[in-house]
Amino acid sequence: MSDQPRPRRTAAVIPAAGRGVRLGPGAPKALRTLNGTPMLVHAVRAMAASRAVSLVVVVAPPDGAPDVRRLLDSHSLPERTEYLVVPGGETRRESVRLGLDALPEGVDIVLVHDAARPLVPVETVDAVIEAVRDGAPAVVPALPLADTVKEVEPASAGEPEPVVATPERARLRAVQTPQGFAHETLAEAHRTVTGDVTDDAGMVERLGRKVVVVPGHEEAFKVTRPLDLVLAEAVLARRRANDGF
Numbered sequence: 001m002s003d004q005p006r007p008r009r010t011a012a013v014i015p016a017a018g019r020g021v022r023l024g025p026g027a028p029k030a031l032r033t034l035n036g037t038p039m040l041v042h043a044v045r046a047m048a049a050s051r052a053v054s055l056v057v058v059v060a061p062p063d064g065a066p067d068v069r070r071l072l073d074s075h076s077l078p079e080r081t082e083y084l085v086v087p088g089g090e091t092r093r094e095s096v097r098l099g100l101d102a103l104p105e106g107v108d109i110v111l112v113h114d115a116a117r118p119l120v121p122v123e124t125v126d127a128v129i130e131a132v133r134d135g136a137p138a139v140v141p142a143l144p145l146a147d148t149v150k151e152v153e154p155a156s157a158g159e160p161e162p163v164v165a166t167p168e169r170a171r172l173r174a175v176q177t178p179q180g181f182a183h184e185t186l187a188e189a190h191r192t193v194t195g196d197v198t199d200d201a202g203m204v205e206r207l208g209r210k211v212v213v214v215p216g217h218e219e220a221f222k223v224t225r226p227l228d229l230v231l232a233e234a235v236l237a238r239r240r241a242n243d244g245f
C-alpha cells in the first residue's frame with residue numbers, strides 16, 4: 001500500500017430540471033439561449049473551466065435526459081471533463097439528490113451549481129473548491145446586499161403586509177452557487193434533513209455543521225425573471241468586447 005494521500009476528486013452537480021415559471025412561457029429555463037447558446041451549456045462550461053472539476057452531473061427535466069445528452073454532445077466542452085445526465089425531480093432539492101445518487105465512488109468534493117447561474121466566473125468556482133480543500137464542510141459564495149431587507153407578516157390578499165423587523169443589513173449576505181461540500185456531509189444532509197430549504201448549505205446548517213462564506217461575484221447572478229436575460233446577454237457582450245482587446 002502506498003503512503004501517498006489519495007488524490008481528491010471534485011464533481012459538480014448542476015440541477016437544471018426547473019421549468020422557469022418566473023421567466024415566463026417558453027422552453028425549460030436551462031434550455032433557453034443566451035447569445036445563441038443554451039444557458040445549461042454556459043453553466044457546464046463554467047464548471048468545466050475549473051481544472052479541479054473532472055466530472056459534471058447534469059440533472060435534466062424528468063422526461064428530458066436524452067435531449068439534454070444530445071444537446072451537450074453537440075457543444076464543445078474541455079476534453080478532460082466527463083459528464084453524465086440524469087433525470088431530475090419535482091423540486092430543486094429532489095433534483096440535487098438524484099444528481100448526488102449518480103456520483104461514482106471516489107468523489108470527495110461536490111459542488112452544487114444552478115444551471116440558472118450560467119455566468120459564474122472560474123475564480124469564484126476555484127475559491128469555493130479551495131475553501132472546501134482547506135477543511136470547511138460547506139462553503140457558499142455570497143455578496144453583501146444593496147437593498148435594505150424587511151421581515152413582514154403574511155397578510156390576506158390585497159391587504160398591505162405589516163413589517164415586523166429590519167435585520168441589520170451589514171450581517172446579511174445574498175448567497176449564490178456553486179456551493180461546495182465535503183461529499184459525505186452533503187450526502188448526510190440530503191439523507192437526514194427534513195423541511196423546507198432553499199439551498200443545500202441550509203441543509204448542512206440544520207445538521208449543525210459549519211458553513212463558511214467566500215466572496216461571490218456580481219456575474220454569478222441567477223437568471224430568474226425576463227430582465228435577467230437582458231443583463232446576462234449584456235455581460236456576455238462585455239466579455240466578448242474585453243476579449244477583443
Ligand SMILES: Nc1ccn([C@@H]2O[C@H](COP(=O)(O)OP(=O)(O)OP(=O)(O)O)[C@@H](O)[C@H]2O)c(=O)n1
Pocket residue numbers: 014015016017018019020021022023029030059088089090091092093095096113114115116117222223224
Ligand atoms: N424541480 C427542479 C426545480 C429547479 N431546479 C433547478 O434549480 C435551479 C434554481 O432554481 P430556479 O431558479 O428556481 O429555477 P426554476 O425552478 O426553473 O424557476 P421557477 O421557480 O421560476 O420555475 C435551476 O437551475 C433549476 O433548473 C431543478 O433542477 N429541479
Ligand SMILES: C[C@](O)(CO)[C@H](O)COP(=O)(O)O
Pocket residue numbers: 092114174175176177198199200222
Ligand atoms: C440555491 C440558490 O440559488 C441560492 O441563492 C437559491 O436559493 C435557489 O432558489 P430558487 O427559488 O430555487 O431559484
